[in-house]
Amino acid sequence: MDKRQSLLKSVALARHQFIQAASGLTYEQSQFKPTPDVWSVVDNVEHMVWAEMGGINGIWKTLDGIRNKKPIWTGEAIHHGLPIEKIIEKTWKEKEQVPEIAKPRWGGSVDYWIEALANCQNMLEALCDEMDGYDLEQIIYPHIISGPLNVVQRLEFLRFHLNRHQRQIENLKSLPDFPLAR
Structure with missing residues (x-):
């Protein structure tokens, strides 16, 4: 298995586990927020869709730029050779602020957002x-x-x-005031 396939497989597994954590909830459970500043399950899933769509689109634009000799990005690859965990450790604050483009803003049914997130895997594989x-x-x-x-x-x-x-969703679900299933 080449590097690309190995990475795709790890993303597919993480996506499956995330979707499992967000699935099978009642409406009340999917919308539950212990405090106004904490995201609900549906907020987390919607955020993942926006974040992935932006990232996948950006990589595709970059590939098109390379193919057409019009690169999207030039500069020093300052993180060359580093795994993502090290990069995040170096670049993220303890409580990082979500970029506007990836903020949950539509709300609605968690099932809608789960389907949208599942479809991101198809786009990623095509890319x-x-x-x-x-x-x-x-x-x-x-x-x-x-x-x-x-x-x-x-x-x-x-x-x-x-x-x-997924950990954020599991933490929500473990709170004592998380709504019971009916």
Whole structure:
């Protein structure tokens, strides 16, 4: 299995586990917020959709730029060779602020957002097929907080991000005042 397939598999597993954590909830459970500043389950899932759509689109734009000799990004690959966990440790604050573009804003049914997130995997796989023959470390699209990340780091980020928000959902579900299923 090549690096691309291995990374895709790790993202698919993280996506599946995230979706499992967010699935099977009542409306009240999916909307539950212990305090106004804490995201509900539906907020977490919607955020993941916006974040992934932006990242996947950015990588695709970057690949198109490389193909057409009009690169999206040029500069020093300051995180070259680093795993995403080290990059996040270096670049994120303890309580990082979500970029406006990735903030939950529509709300609605958690089932809608789960379906949208599941479909991000199809787009990601199609994108990875398009990268066949390209050096994944040379396709660099900046992350809004962490700066320039290559495709390997971007795929690691997707896994990391899904795991991070899965923990947030599991923490919500473990609160004593989380609504009971009916």
